[in-house]
Amino acid sequence: MVREYRLPDVGEGVAEGEIVRWLVEPGDAVEEDQPIAEVETDKAMVDLPAPVDGSIRELHAEEGDIVPVGDVVVTFDIEGEDDTDATGGEPDDSDEETEIASDDGAEPAPGDSPDAGSEVPDGRVFASPSIRREARQAGVDIGEIEGSGPGGWITAADIQQAASSGEQASPAVPDESAVEEGAGAASEPSGPAPQQTVADTGTIGSDADSAAADRDRTLAAPATRRVAREEDVDLNAVPAVEQRDGEAFVTADAVREYAAAQQVAQEADAAAVTGAGSGTEAASGDTREPYRGVRRAIGEAMETAKYTAPHVTHHDTADVTELVATRKRLAAEAEERGIRLTYTPFVMKAVAVALNEHPILNAQLDEEAEEIVKRGEYNLGVATDTEAGLMVPVVEDVDHKGLLELASETNELAQKARERSIEPAELQGGTFTITNVGVIGGEYATPIINHPEVAILALGAIKERPRVHEGEVVPRETLPLSLSIDHRVVDGADAARFTNRVIELLEEPSLLLLE
Numbered sequence: 045m046v047r048e049y050r051l052p053d054v055g056e057g058v059a060e061g062e063i064v065r066w067l068v069e070p071g072d073a074v075e076e077d078q079p080i081a082e083v084e085t086d087k088a089m090v091d092l093p094a095p096v097d098g099s100i101r102e103l104h105a106e107e108g109d110i111v112p113v114g115d116v117v118v119t120f121d122i123e124g125e126d127d128t129d130a131t132g133g134e135p136d137d138s139d140e141e142t143e144i145a146s147d148d149g150a151e152p153a154p155g156d157s158p159d160a161g162s163e164v165p166d167g168r169v170f171a172s173p174s175i176r177r178e179a180r181q182a183g184v185d186i187g188e189i190e191g192s193g194p195g196g197w198i199t200a201a202d203i204q205q206a207a208s209s210g211e212q213a214s215p216a217v218p219d220e221s222a223v224e225e226g227a228g229a230a231s232e233p234s235g236p237a238p239q240q241t242v243a244d245t246g247t248i249g250s251d252a253d254s255a256a257a258d259r260d261r262t263l264a265a266p267a268t269r270r271v272a273r274e275e276d277v278d279l280n281a282v283p284a285v286e287q288r289d290g291e292a293f294v295t296a297d298a299v300r301e302y303a304a305a306q307q308v309a310q311e312a313d314a315a316a317v318t319g320a321g322s323g324t325e326a327a328s329g330d331t332r333e334p335y336r337g338v339r340r341a342i343g344e345a346m347e348t349a350k351y352t353a354p355h356v357t358h359h360d361t362a363d364v365t366e367l368v369a370t371r372k373r374l375a376a377e378a379e380e381r382g383i384r385l386t387y388t389p390f391v392m393k394a395v396a397v398a399l400n401e402h403p404i405l406n407a408q409l410d411e412e413a414e415e416i417v418k419r420g421e422y423n424l425g426v427a428t429d430t431e432a433g434l435m436v437p438v439v440e441d442v443d444h445k446g447l448l449e450l451a452s453e454t455n456e457l458a459q460k461a462r463e464r465s466i467e468p469a470e471l472q473g474g475t476f477t478i479t480n481v482g483v484i485g486g487e488y489a490t491p492i493i494n495h496p497e498v499a500i501l502a503l504g505a506i507k508e509r510p511r512v513h514e515g516e517v518v519p520r521e522t523l524p525l526s527l528s529i530d531h532r533v534v535d536g537a538d539a540a541r542f543t544n545r546v547i548e549l550l551e552e553p554s555l556l557l558l559e
Contacts, residue, residue, distance in 0.1 A: 047120040049095055051083070051111045060112050061085045062337055063105045073099045080118065084337045088435075088471060089464035098122045110336065182207040209276055263288050268296045275303035338432040349495035353409075353530035357490045358539040362547040363513070364506060365521040370553045378448055387523075388426065389450035391478060391503060393556045394549035396422045396442040399476060402542040405499040406475050409533050416533055425474035425494055426454055428461045429484070435461040436494060438474040447556075482506060487524040498530040499539070501546070523550065 051061055061083040068080045079091035080100070098120040105111050179186045179198075184206045191198035262279045264272070272279050282302045284292035335343070364387075371387060378385035399406040403418040410417050422443045425436040437457035442450060460466040477494040482505035491502040504524030511520040525546065529539045549555050 045122045046101060047096055047098065047122050048116045049118040049120060051092075051113050051115055051117045053113050060110050062110050063107050063117070064089065065107055066103060068100050068103075070100050070102055074120075084464075085468070088338075088466050088468045089432075090468070092117075094118075094120070096120055096122060179203050179206075209278070259284075259292055261291060263291045263293045264299075265296075268294060268299055271296045271299045275299060277303050277306070338435065342433045345495060346492050349493050352495060353493050353498070354532060355490070355493065355528050356531045356536060356539070357526055357528045358536065358543055359488050360525050360527075360540075360543050360547060361509075362523045362525060362550045363511060363520050364523045364550050367523075367550050367553045368506065368521045374447070378451065381448065383448050383452050384455055385447070385451050387503075387506065388454055388478070388480060389447045390550065390553060390556065391501075391546075392424050392426075392439065392442050392450050392454070393447065394546045395424060395476065395478060395501060397549060397556070398542050398545040400443060401545060402538060404534055404538050405529070405542050407498050407533060408475075408496045409498065409530065419475040421475060423473050423475045425477035425497075426458065427477060427479035427494075428458045430462045430464070432464060435466070435471065436474065436477055437461050437466060437470055438472060440473065476500070478503065482524070489526045491526060491528045493528055493530055498533045499542075500528050502526040502528075 062085075064082040064084050066081050068074060074080060074094040074097070076095065076097050077093045080094050081092040083090055083092045101119040101121045103118055104116050111117055178200060179189075182203055184203055186198050186203070189198055189202050189206050192202055259280045262282070262284065264279055269279065271277075272282070277299055279294060279299070282294045282299050284294050285298050286293050367387065367390060371385060371390065375385045399422055404416075406422060407416055407418045409415075421441060423438050423440045424442045425438045427434055427436050437454075437460070439445075439450060439453050439457065445453070457466065457470060460470070474494060474497060476497055477491075477500040479489075479491050479500060480503045481489050481491075482503050485505055487504040489502040489504070491500045493500045502525070504526070506521055506523045508519040509522045510517050511522060512518075513520055525543060527539050527543050529536075
């Protein structure tokens with residue numbers, strides 16, 4: 045019997061995965077739960093286990109392919125079953141048949157969301173949730189877009205291009221009666237006609253033809269509007285050749301001329317980017333690499349955080365001379381127990397205490413419910429630099445753990461992140477994030493909040509700096525701190541009070557023994 049295996053949700057809520065490496069070949073015998081592939085999602089690298097005992101009949105994806113969750117990736121021959129009972133490669137469950145029937149035949153019901161995508165030829169739209177969200181925000185129907193990504197996946201660039209070229213989701217079809225408003229009518233606000241920069245009457249000078257317009261309202265004949273749709277041109281961008289009734293008026297010839305000019309400009313831009321025909325790429329040594337997997341997930345998370353939460357960063361410095369001495373004394377003891385003790389566990393403990401006293405920084409904003417959720421647990425993410433990009437393992441219940449336990453767990457999670465063996469669940473559930481840029485170098489930063497948290501603390505490099513101590517300028521061990529907050533939820537005064545408490549604990553680390 046043939047058994048098809050569809051890519052499962054190998055993370056929590058992921059929409060796709062990249063087949064990084066196959067661990068089997070057609071004809072190989074496998075046992076249930078035996079890893080057959082390494083799959084990278086936007087959260088982590090995971091092994092894909094065989095669901096049954098059998099042998100590999102066919103691999104349905106190449107290494108490097110991005111496969112949507114639910115697509116068939118492997119076909120197994122199940123030992124002892126008669127091939128005549130096989131489905132011949134067709135799905136053997138009703139869900140797939142239902143899905144295909146629905147995809148092939150269904151017309152979208154009125155009011156369907158733009159991401160229904162049932163108007164594409166094969167009924168499938170390949171786009172991640174974030175891309176679908178971006179499309180909705182841009183008012184773009186992704187069902188009308190031809191994806192430029194691998195396997196036809198729709199990319200953010202496709203959305204942006206569709207939005208800028210007027211491929212809006214609005215189904216509004218212009219009223220082709222006599223002379224009327226331009227193609228921008230679908231999004232045109234009601235109310236008085238906007239001001240025009242052209243003369244009130246008569247023909248607009250030929251100089252207007254030389255540059256693209258940027259009007260809110262344009263008059264054109266139905267035939268001209270049809271040409272604009274065929275050429276994928278926004279009438280409001282076409283230089284007007286005359287006025288009628290005080291409004292800019294464009295002709296079909298003007299639309300075609302503008303479309304031709306745009307095509308030439310786009311080809312020039314493309315050539316400039318790729319260096320085609322100029323030898324620029326070869327000369328400069330530029331290289332390209334796919335923007336996907338963890339790198340893309342990081343980018344999308346940063347974009348979401350940066351443009352959702354208004355950031356304010358509070359800077360301060362702690363005198364950690366005593367902390368340096370304390371860690372030095374304890375490091376030897378920790379080493380005997382096989383644990384490398386860094387400064388991070390001390391900071392984690394201090395942060396957990398400060399969060400308990402200032403819970404507004406251990407919160408999230410539930411925008412849908414319009415509520416601020418102050419978290420009852422203290423799960424600290426520790427940003428970790430890996431070859432795949434920045435990952436944030438989460439150490440749970442920091443307030444209930446000692447320094448050595450925190451050191452051991454943090455080191456273990458960081459190592460797993462660097463080896464890409466960390467579980468997706470170990471990257472989730474954080475309530476506050478610490479990032480230690482000082483390990484690499486530098487003092488202050490403006491860290492971007494790990495959405496949906498409301499604050500993140502960046503640590504600079506600990507080193508001797510001049511400081512006034514007991515009335516004299518002397519070298520002291522100092523630690524720069526940079527706390528970014530979501531100013532919708534956290535005020536600057538809250539940030540200062542929180543930072544003051546962290547500094548107090550770090551400057552007198554014996555206080556941590558009381559926690």
